[in-house]
Amino acid sequence: MGFGYFITIGIIVGIYIILTLSLNIISGYTGQASLGHAAFFGIGAYASALLTLKLGLNFWTALPLAMLAAGIIGAGVGIISLRIKGDFLAVTTIGINFVIVSVFEYSDFFGGAYGISGIQFPELFGLKISKAYYLILVFVFVFLTALFCRLISKSWLGLALETIRENEDAAEASGINCKKFKILAFAIGCALAGLAGVLYAHFIRFITPIDFAFPISITIVSMMVVGGIGTIRGGILGALLMAALPEILRPLANYRLLFYGGLIVLIARFQPQGLFGENPFLFRKIFARSLPSAQREKSGVSGGRK
Amino acid sequence: MSAILRTEKLSKFFGGLRALQNLDLEVRANEILGMIGPNGAGKTTFFNTVCGVYAADGGRVYLEGNEITGMPTHRIARLGVGRTFQIVKPFMNLSVERNILSALGKDRMKGVSPALLGVGLEKSREEVRRLLRLVGIEGSIAQAARTLTLGHQKRMEIARALALKPKLLMLDEPFAGLSQEEIRPLVGVIKGLKAEGITILLIEHNVPFVMEVCDRLVVLNFGEKLCEGTPQEVRRDRRVIEAYLGS
Numbered sequence A: 001m002g003f004g005y006f007i008t009i010g011i012i013v014g015i016y017i018i019l020t021l022s023l024n025i026i027s028g029y030t031g032q033a034s035l036g037h038a039a040f041f042g043i044g045a046y047a048s049a050l051l052t053l054k055l056g057l058n059f060w061t062a063l064p065l066a067m068l069a070a071g072i073i074g075a076g077v078g079i080i081s082l083r084i085k086g087d088f089l090a091v092t093t094i095g096i097n098f099v100i101v102s103v104f105e106y107s108d109f110f111g112g113a114y115g116i117s118g119i120q121f122p123e124l125f126g127l128k129i130s131k132a133y134y135l136i137l138v139f140v141f142v143f144l145t146a147l148f149c150r151l152i153s154k155s156w157l158g159l160a161l162e163t164i165r166e167n168e169d170a171a172e173a174s175g176i177n178c179k180k181f182k183i184l185a186f187a188i189g190c191a192l193a194g195l196a197g198v199l200y201a202h203f204i205r206f207i208t209p210i211d212f213a214f215p216i217s218i219t220i221v222s223m224m225v226v227g228g229i230g231t232i233r234g235g236i237l238g239a240l241l242m243a244a245l246p247e248i249l250r251p252l253a254n255y256r257l258l259f260y261g262g263l264i265v266l267i268a269r270f271q272p273q274g275l276f277g278e279n280p281f282l283f284r285k286i287f288a289r290s291l292p293s294a295q296r297e298k299s300g301v302s303g304g305r306k
Numbered sequence B: 001m002s003a004i005l006r007t008e009k010l011s012k013f014f015g016g017l018r019a020l021q022n023l024d025l026e027v028r029a030n031e032i033l034g035m036i037g038p039n040g041a042g043k044t045t046f047f048n049t050v051c052g053v054y055a056a057d058g059g060r061v062y063l064e065g066n067e068i069t070g071m072p073t074h075r076i077a078r079l080g081v082g083r084t085f086q087i088v089k090p091f092m093n094l095s096v097e098r099n100i101l102s103a104l105g106k107d108r109m110k111g112v113s114p115a116l117l118g119v120g121l122e123k124s125r126e127e128v129r130r131l132l133r134l135v136g137i138e139g140s141i142a143q144a145a146r147t148l149t150l151g152h153q154k155r156m157e158i159a160r161a162l163a164l165k166p167k168l169l170m171l172d173e174p175f176a177g178l179s180q181e182e183i184r185p186l187v188g189v190i191k192g193l194k195a196e197g198i199t200i201l202l203i204e205h206n207v208p209f210v211m212e213v214c215d216r217l218v219v220l221n222f223g224e225k226l227c228e229g230t231p232q233e234v235r236r237d238r239r240v241i242e243a244y245l246g247s
Helices: A003-029 A037-054 A059-081 A086-106 A131-153 A156-166 A168-173 A178-204 A214-227 A232-248 A250-270 A281-287 A293-302 B043-050 B073-079 B096-104 B121-135 B150-162 B180-195 B207-213 B231-236 B238-245
Strands: B003-014 B017-028 B032-036 B058-063 B081-083 B168-172 B199-203 B216-221 B224-229
Touching (some): A003 A037, A003 A131, A003 A156, A003 A214, A037 A059, A037 A086, A037 A178, A059 A086, A059 A178, A086 A214, A131 A156, A156 A168, A156 B096, A168 A178, A168 B073, B003 B043, B003 B199, B017 B043, B017 B199, B017 B216, B017 B224, B043 B168, B043 B199, B073 B081, B096 B121, B096 B150, B121 B150, B150 B168, B180 B199, B207 B231, B216 B231, B216 B238
Parallel strands (some): B032 B199, B081 B168, B168 B199
Antiparallel strands (some): B003 B017, B003 B058, B216 B224
């Protein structure tokens, strides 16, 4: 295991952080189930691959266009979410994931089951960059994504999204256009998943439909849920923990989905706000003894979703 | 007196059920109009139809003379119709402050780009405090809405509706489920709102308090207006007694 290996893991972790934070906008803030987020990861990757290979665009031009493509198709899912809710939306998004992967797999335009190879590693100011610089580039985007999420959560938009999660009738009665903001949440979240796809495609340089299949969607959901749904630090730490763990515990790799599934069940049962979310179990255990009782009561009131 | 809200032959059907039939109704400026009637008379249906939750099957709704029939709920809310719910619908996991802010931000949330900024969030905090003082729960500003008692959740809903700067405040059973000790101060709050110049339409079953609070009453039965008038007039109306007790 060389230095390059850790750089590769670092890049993959960074891409998963962006994916988790982007899903968090849809599911965490807005409360809309999405079990097909990998599809938009794939749309970003394929769009960027095709734009650079077939149209000869460079990485920096293809990146916003690929995000736009993922965002527009995401907005389409947002429109669907206006009609179906809860579990039905979750099942529908699974279907969307399968449909989009099938389109990649059965159409020659997208390279069929063999995928697309020969994708260019990006250049910066006309110079080829090394893998280590790519890691830095990825984490610049991670930082920008986290900053953007923070901007949202501190803004009127973030408040509007949260009210939709809490109660749509009351949100409408408070003058909030639920339809508009739901579509917007899907568009933003999916465009950011597209960004992750672009970063992935130009790093791996060979993409196949299976890279964006349903299990990847589940992986993203588990990262979000384990880390702490609705919070930025939860998204980051969840992705970090769950993307790095299977690499460290190599023998577990074949049972990764089983491990993720079991973890989601345990988290949902014992720690619904996630390991690093609001008022988490870990923090409680560590700080419970050092806090005076009055303060402890207060933290019990402010934290944790029922 | 000018009408804040006026409906013209407003109708709403659920399949064969006529929930509202040709209802003509007027809420006058700065009055408290009480809407009473037996269960299933169409009171909440009237609220939901006025607010655009249900599409009317006939008739028109005017707010200060401007037609609002068929508009989406959030637009009607922004135009100045604030409401509360029979079964409270707070944003449970948000703080009381954010509950109120959500309605205060109605103009900021119109577009997309202004909504992305936190501009005015800080400034609005002062207004949140004023509204909470008005309903008497300013001490709970930082608490999550789910930790409040039902009585305080109801007051918070009133404050949230007031944040829209409503021309008309519609209260759906504000006293239901509350103890006598909780109702008393709430009556004071509602009277205080009238003193501030707010026009109120309220649904209520608690007759003594309706008689005390309301300037006028309108009685619904089977989706139709049975009668209207001052509390004293309505109390004496034989049709009302029959509707409630059967003839």
